[in-house]
Amino acid sequence: MVPHFRDAWKALEITYDKFIRTTDQRHERAVQELFSRLHAARSPKTGEPALFEQDYDGLYCEGCEEFKQEKDLDPQGRCPIHLQIPKKVRESNFFFRLSEYDEALLKHIENHPEFIQPDYRRNEVVNVIREGLHDVSITRPNVLWGVALPDEIPGSEGHTVYVWADALLNYLSALGWPERRYSLWWLAREGEVGGAGATRQDEFEELSGQGRPGAAWAGTSQVLYTNAFHLIGKDISRFHCVLWPALLLAAGVPLPRQVYVHGFIYARGEKLSKSLGNAVDPIALANEYGADALRYYLLRSFPTGRDGEFTLDLFVELYNTHLANDLGNLTSRTLTMVHKYFDGVPPAEWDPSSLQDSAARDALDALVAAATGAPADVAKAYEEFRLHDALAAAWKPVVRANEFIERVKPWAVAKESCGACCGCPASRARRATQLLRHASAQPSGRRRSWRR
Numbered sequence: 001m002v003p004h005f006r007d008a009w010k011a012l013e014i015t016y017d018k019f020i021r022t023t024d025q026r027h028e029r030a031v032q033e034l035f036s037r038l039h040a041a042r043s044p045k046t047g048e049p050a051l052f053e054q055d056y057d058g059l060y061c062e063g064c065e066e067f068k069q070e071k072d073l074d075p076q077g078r079c080p081i082h083l084q085i086p087k088k089v090r091e092s093n094f095f096f097r098l099s100e101y102d103e104a105l106l107k108h109i110e111n112h113p114e115f116i117q118p119d120y121r122r123n124e125v126v127n128v129i130r131e132g133l134h135d136v137s138i139t140r141p142n143v144l145w146g147v148a149l150p151d152e153i154p155g156s157e158g159h160t161v162y163v164w165a166d167a168l169l170n171y172l173s174a175l176g177w178p179e180r181r182y183s184l185w186w187l188a189r190e191g192e193v194g195g196a197g198a199t200r201q202d203e204f205e206e207l208s209g210q211g212r213p214g215a216a217w218a219g220t221s222q223v224l225y226t227n228a229f230h231l232i233g234k235d236i237s238r239f240h241c242v243l244w245p246a247l248l249l250a251a252g253v254p255l256p257r258q259v260y261v262h263g264f265i266y267a268r269g270e271k272l273s274k275s276l277g278n279a280v281d282p283i284a285l286a287n288e289y290g291a292d293a294l295r296y297y298l299l300r301s302f303p304t305g306r307d308g309e310f311t312l313d314l315f316v317e318l319y320n321t322h323l324a325n326d327l328g329n330l331t332s333r334t335l336t337m338v339h340k341y342f343d344g345v346p347p348a349e350w351d352p353s354s355l356q357d358s359a360a361r362d363a364l365d366a367l368v369a370a371a372t373g374a375p376a377d378v379a380k381a382y383e384e385f386r387l388h389d390a391l392a393a394a395w396k397p398v399v400r401a402n403e404f405i406e407r408v409k410p411w412a413v414a415k416e417s418c419g420a421c422c423g424c425p426a427s428r429a430r431r432a433t434q435l436l437r438h439a440s441a442q443p444s445g446r447r448r449s450w451r452r
Helices: 002-011 025-040 098-111 119-130 163-167 180-186 203-207 234-251 282-289 291-301 312-342 358-383 387-408 417-438 443-451
Strands: 051-061 066-068 087-096 139-141 159-161 229-233 258-262 265-267
Touching: 002 282, 025 051, 025 163, 025 234, 087 139, 087 234, 098 119, 098 203, 098 234, 119 234, 163 234, 229 234, 234 258, 282 291, 282 312, 291 312, 291 387, 312 387, 358 387
Parallel strands: 229 258
Antiparallel strands: 051 066, 051 087, 139 159
């Protein structure tokens, strides 16, 4: 599986700083440290042990790797995501006393609404918490794979850590936790925080109910703020927005700065899934149409955070209309003229008043306005995680430049005094490709255009 994922990221031009698996030894040590802390922790309301052993009867969905309640199933008793009937399981597990962290979680979300975005996802999580939280099983007995519980926990022999209590900790273990160096990425000074939702480090002492600071800020001489950002799918929001922060509070670790929950990509009205037979191979699409085209389609077509419907017809239509016709033709025409008439160097000076046609001057004004305002609009949308709006803003100069070219027809007057006007759309085209790259849509396309 690992080579498959690495090949996919390479094909899609996705880079990462560190690749980690839950089988890494440093991760196993971090998981055992977490459970040692949970064993020592007391719940915020009753002061009972946060970790306790109990027999359990439940319905387990192997696709979700989650125990389900009856209310979570469809009318046929199936998991609504995987359309499979969960297995009935009876076993003795170690539980986390999640039920006592409802008030702490609600208080944090109320004080920091940016903690969960978009707001409609936050509302979903708040409703789940207000309906009442249940203690959750976080170990499995007699499972050969997984991280074993620390020996210091009585009765832990034969128990391994349940999937989500293990997998979620990858966010910390990849940064070096429980060593203090992880706070170099997890926390930041006030002026260096990367976005909305930052929380002062000392707020969590009250929320945990135990009044103990986490190791990240113990002994520091300056106030630090949370700075970790999680980007996740909506089907796992409960784990990231409820279970994960509660585990961190119990362990004395500051919460992430923000959890951004995105929607699903659907095909024929259903979630993309191998088991449903509607999966789309992103590597094959990238190989045929290019990674730029696929990235642009996914970021531009669906409002950030919302669900989206993928069809090959719409993908090809957007590819031809936007990338080939709009940006492709603009780049080709302007750069061809600059190379043909000006030896590849855009004119340094040009007097817009040389345009005699008032409509042409209006088109130029619209182009200049679009190109001038786009950088700020792209940056603002990107900072607010509205990627589709960022691309829409980056595209405005492309549209206006094409309108200007059609109005002026610079190839017909290139050798006259106003022929230098072809330098204007050329510079705007190059600026547009810069903006698209910064919006994470077209890294390779921008490099090719810039070299030309």
